[in-house]
Structures are given as C-alpha cells and as structure tokens.
Amino acid sequence: MRRSAKQATLLAALALVAAFAFRLMFGLSSEFFFEDETQIFLIGLKHYATGDWPFFGGDVVWTKSEIPGALQGLLVGGPLRLVPLPESPFVLLNLLSFATLAWLAWYATRRLPWLPRWLVWSWFLTIPWTLQFSTHIINPSYVLPGAIVFFIGFFEAVPTFSIGVISPAAAFFMMGAGVTWVMQLHMSWPLLLPYSAWALWSRRAEWVSRGWGSLTRAAGAYVAGALVPGLLLLPTMMKYGRSGGSGGVFRNLHIGWVNPWMAVTTLARLLSFASLEINRFIATDGAKRLEFFSRHPWIVPLAAIVWIAGVVQPLWMLFEMCRSADRWPQAEGREQWRAMRWLVALSVVMVYGSYWFVMEPPQAHAFYVLAPPVLCLAAYCWTFVDSPRWRVAAAAIVAANIAFHVGLAVAQAPEKSLYKHRDVILSAIQMKRPDMFGHRRVFAIDAGPYTLSADIPHDPGRDIVVLSQAYSRRWAPPSIGRSRSPTRTRAWPTAICCTWRRIERRAAGRSSGTSTSRTSSKRANRASSTSTTATSACRSRTPRSGLSPPRHWFHPIRASATRAPRVRALRSKRRALSQPGGRSSRPHRRPPDGAQPLDPPGAEAAPQCVAAAVACAEARRALGGLP
Numbered sequence: 001m002r003r004s005a006k007q008a009t010l011l012a013a014l015a016l017v018a019a020f021a022f023r024l025m026f027g028l029s030s031e032f033f034f035e036d037e038t039q040i041f042l043i044g045l046k047h048y049a050t051g052d053w054p055f056f057g058g059d060v061v062w063t064k065s066e067i068p069g070a071l072q073g074l075l076v077g078g079p080l081r082l083v084p085l086p087e088s089p090f091v092l093l094n095l096l097s098f099a100t101l102a103w104l105a106w107y108a109t110r111r112l113p114w115l116p117r118w119l120v121w122s123w124f125l126t127i128p129w130t131l132q133f134s135t136h137i138i139n140p141s142y143v144l145p146g147a148i149v150f151f152i153g154f155f156e157a158v159p160t161f162s163i164g165v166i167s168p169a170a171a172f173f174m175m176g177a178g179v180t181w182v183m184q185l186h187m188s189w190p191l192l193l194p195y196s197a198w199a200l201w202s203r204r205a206e207w208v209s210r211g212w213g214s215l216t217r218a219a220g221a222y223v224a225g226a227l228v229p230g231l232l233l234l235p236t237m238m239k240y241g242r243s244g245g246s247g248g249v250f251r252n253l254h255i256g257w258v259n260p261w262m263a264v265t266t267l268a269r270l271l272s273f274a275s276l277e278i279n280r281f282i283a284t285d286g287a288k289r290l291e292f293f294s295r296h297p298w299i300v301p302l303a304a305i306v307w308i309a310g311v312v313q314p315l316w317m318l319f320e321m322c323r324s325a326d327r328w329p330q331a332e333g334r335e336q337w338r339a340m341r342w343l344v345a346l347s348v349v350m351v352y353g354s355y356w357f358v359m360e361p362p363q364a365h366a367f368y369v370l371a372p373p374v375l376c377l378a379a380y381c382w383t384f385v386d387s388p389r390w391r392v393a394a395a396a397i398v399a400a401n402i403a404f405h406v407g408l409a410v411a412q413a414p415e416k417s418l419y420k421h422r423d424v425i426l427s428a429i430q431m432k433r434p435d436m437f438g439h440r441r442v443f444a445i446d447a448g449p450y451t452l453s454a455d456i457p458h459d460p461g462r463d464i465v466v467l468s469q470a471y472s473r474r475w476a477p478p479s480i481g482r483s484r485s486p487t488r489t490r491a492w493p494t495a496i497c498c499t500w501r502r503i504e505r506r507a508a509g510r511s512s513g514t515s516t517s518r519t520s521s522k523r524a525n526r527a528s529s530t531s532t533t534a535t536s537a538c539r540s541r542t543p544r545s546g547l548s549p550p551r552h553w554f555h556p557i558r559a560s561a562t563r564a565p566r567v568r569a570l571r572s573k574r575r576a577l578s579q580p581g582g583r584s585s586r587p588h589r590r591p592p593d594g595a596q597p598l599d600p601p602g603a604e605a606a607p608q609c610v611a612a613a614v615a616c617a618e619a620r621r622a623l624g625g626l627p
Helices: 002-029 035-050 071-082 088-111 117-126 128-132 139-157 168-183 189-202 204-210 213-244 261-272 286-295 297-322 334-354 364-382 388-416 422-430 492-511 518-527 563-578 603-622
Strands: 056-060 065-068
Touching: 002 088, 002 117, 002 388, 035 056, 035 071, 035 422, 056 071, 065 213, 071 088, 071 139, 071 213, 088 117, 088 139, 088 364, 117 128, 117 364, 117 388, 128 364, 128 388, 139 168, 139 189, 139 364, 168 189, 168 213, 189 213, 189 334, 189 364, 204 213, 261 297, 261 334, 261 364, 286 297, 297 334, 297 364, 297 388, 334 364
Parallel strands: none
Antiparallel strands: 056 065
16 A cells, blocks of 8 residues: 555656656747747846846737846846856746646645545646746736736635635635735736735624724734735835826826627636637637648647537536526535636626726736636536546546647747747847847837947848748739639739729719719729638728728738828829839739749849848847937
C-alpha cells in the first residue's frame, strides 16, 4: 500500500511537471510580435533597461489612456533582472497561472469530492481560454491569477458557498488583494466590486448575532489585502497627482444604450470560458482559418473533434442550468448548485449592464476576470453525467484537445512566436536598449525614447533588405462589373472607379432634371449594387444627387461617416488611372488557365520602391521626424 501510494504521488508529480512544461511551451510558441504583446513587453523591458519606476501599465487604445500602477512593469521587468533572457517573463507568468489554476482545481475537487481529480485538473489546465490567456505576455494573462485568488476568497466569504477551508478574515483579505491586483492590469476590475458587496452583505446575520465587530474585522481584512498590491499605485499618485495619476482611464466612461441581445451573447461567451472554444484562437475570420487549415491539413481531424466538443458543451451547460435544482444527483451540495446558477445568471446581467457605461464594444476577453466561477460551474455540471462511460469519453476529448494545441503550437511557432526574431530581443536585453526592439505608443505617458539613439550605428539604406517580393492581381467576382460572365471580370480598383463614374453620371442626370433610358437605369442599378456573397458588406442603395457616395460601400474602399474625403479619394484614383502608364478603366479579361497575368508597368521596380520607402521612413524616425 505504501509503495502504491508513493507511486501514485510520483506519477501525479510527473504529470504536473509535464503539464507545466506543456503550458510553458505553448506560451512561448504563441503570438509575440503583435502590437498588444509588444507593448506589454516593452513596459517591463524599459523598467529593466533604465531602472525607472514603471508608473503606468497597459494601454487603453480606445481612449488613448493608460492603466495606473507599477504591477505590470514589475511582473515583466522583474524576471529580466534575475535572468536577462527573453523567456524569463514567460516563466514567471506560467508559474503564477499554473499555481493558481492548480489551487482552483484542488478547491473544486474539495467542493465536489466525487468527481475524478484527473478530469478537473487536466480540464482547468488545458482548455483553450486558460492556455491562450495565461501563458503568453499580454495583460489579460496576468488577470487570471488575481481573479482566482479573489473568487476563492469570495466562495469562502459567502456562507452559502463556504466549505470551511479558509477563515472569513483570510477570505476577505484575498478578495481585497485580488481587486487591486486586477486594477493595475486590466479595466475589468470594477466587475469584482459587486461580488465584494455580496460577500459583505451575506454575513449580515453574523453582524446581528455577534455585533459590529465581525463587520469591522471583515472590512479591515479586505482593506489590508487591497493595500498589498495597492501600494504600487502610490508612487504614480504622488508624482502625477490624483488627476494625472489616473492615466485618463475615466475617459472610458460613456453612457449609451446596448442591444438586449448582447445579454444572450454575453451568456454564450461566459460559458465558453470553460469549454473548448477554438475558433477565435485559430484566426480572426473564416478566410484566415481556411488558409491556416489549408497550410496545415494534418491538424484538421483534431480541430474537428475539439470544435464539436466546444459547441456542444456550452449548450449542455445551459440546459443543465435551466433544469430543476431538485435533479441534483448527490445528497449534498444542492443549495450550492442552486446558488451557483444564480451567481452565473446575475454575472451575465451585471456584464451586460456594465456595457451601458463604457465605450468599448463587447468582447469576451474584457470580462475574462469572471472565468473562475464559470470553471466551477462546469465542474458542477459534470456531476450530472459522471459515469464510467462518460469518463472514457472525457479522457478522449482531453487527449484530443492536448494533441490539437501541441499541433497548433508547432504550426504557429515559426510565424508568430518569440523565436521568429529572438536575436533582436536578446540584443535589446543585453545592451539594455528597448528602442532596438520597439517603441511605446505615442500617447503613452513618459514612455520614451521615441527615436533610435545616435549611439547605435545604423544605416537604413543598408540595414533594410528585401528578402522576397511578389505581385498578384485580385480578380473580382463575376457579379461585379458590366458582365456577369466568368470570363469578363474587373479588378477591384477598376470596378470601383467605373462603378462610381456611372453613379456620378446618373446622379448628374437626376440633378439636371434629365431622364435616363431603361437600359442605362438598369446599368446604373447594376453598378450601384454588388453581390452579398462576394463582398459581405454591400447594401444596394439608390444613388443620391451630387457626389455623395452610398452609406455602405463594399470592402476594398468602405465609406466612412465623413463622405467628402472619400469622394476626393475616388476622384484622385480616377485621375491617377487616367494618367499615362496607369491601368485602363476598361474591364480586364481573366487569363486562361495556366497563364500568368501580365505585370503592370513598373512592377519590376516594386521591390526597390518598397525598400526605398521603408528606408526613408526609418531615416526620418532616426532623425526624430516621426514618433
């Protein structure tokens, strides 16, 4: 028995080490050179290189503001001080997220001891949301550890949820620390305040029986916990004052009406936190996903299995939430299950209501701070179907999910990861020159330097090398242009200009009072509309008089609210096309099968022009002419 217990302990330890290595590997293979990830890394890199205190954290691009507090810069720059390698911030982030997720899995199995521990632990550690937003450098990844600490404290502070593993004072301490932790990383921290009020109000019976001393101890513990990460806010307030120290985050407040249907989508997004949702993480739209699978067809079977499970599970969770609580299969925990359902339902209402006061459009990662209670909800739902047969199915789905994410890491690492240009980042760390890697956004407070230092030798004309070049002509679908035949189509710019010219003629005829023939009217109507299957952004609209374009134009040149600049742009394009050497506005014929389209005049000089343009831009940046 002792030997078998030791073997089980050893296997569990090896499984945890393998899980941590898998999560770290996936984080290192994830996106790094996108703007958001780069900006977060630069905050810590500047702190490491210059030694300056990081007064502000991540940027809020919608309002050009910054989140106050030094926590984000210390979490990225601190590991670089210990080990000056690009991977060191990833290691710290994965240690934090792995430890807190393991704590949440342990806590869930203590609440539901009849569930298999291997299922709860493997699910919490390997589902897409906890992999994508807790393993690579971006500010929502750092939100999850603080959110888990907060909600474990919340569950233990509310008598209905409490299982007695943490004292009430420690629970309120954890809640306060979680709020100020998230406050310095993401703008979603106000969502935690209603839960704090709920926890305090839920203990009102204790205040009556034991006096106000219990309330004082709970509030004191909450404030003490909030001061631990909150102390990092004090230098920012002392230097910039109460107004400047806010970083302009109050500009995000904007009262406006939100479609009630958004509550339904919020529920779907909230339940997806605990499911195998992979669509949003493969690519941003359907065309890019098809391109990804066409380049990596071997991953399609795994993706299909995971995608089906990711669609079915949220629907099943919603179905179990809507059924009677009397169906709870265990003798204990029925009241907790009923309270958990109300918790998730009220969370949906709260998130929907919060969007009435902000200008940011609803996005799932914006309320990722609410992921821990949804993970616990998924564990409660598993109780309804727990059986030997379903455990085998769950093991197969978990294995397919892990295999899929291993394949995804292998596929995306050469294109997106840190190792695409690791030498550049390593040089910036070793030389303590953040400007060798990149620059902070222009609106960032005290972000500099904005130009490349003169101490670094550089020559844009020789440093920039065109490694490859290609020219391609996009052929329009058959529904665009005068002819609907597949052999007579127009290139996109030509179709735009010719269509706009016919609209102008028809509008001029209307404004002058002249009538048009039936044939010309049909042509104008045909020119002023496009196929929805081809553009997905077209809206047929009667042309107005003058030169005002339709409100919605198809995707290559989409009209904005200000129409005069768009008209001038179309006029400029027509004049450019009418110049010698420009392409004719006559429709192009599709080349026969196997034939290559002829290059336009000057195509052979395109790579040199691109290199020259980039070199000029780098030269202006080096001289301080561009931010």
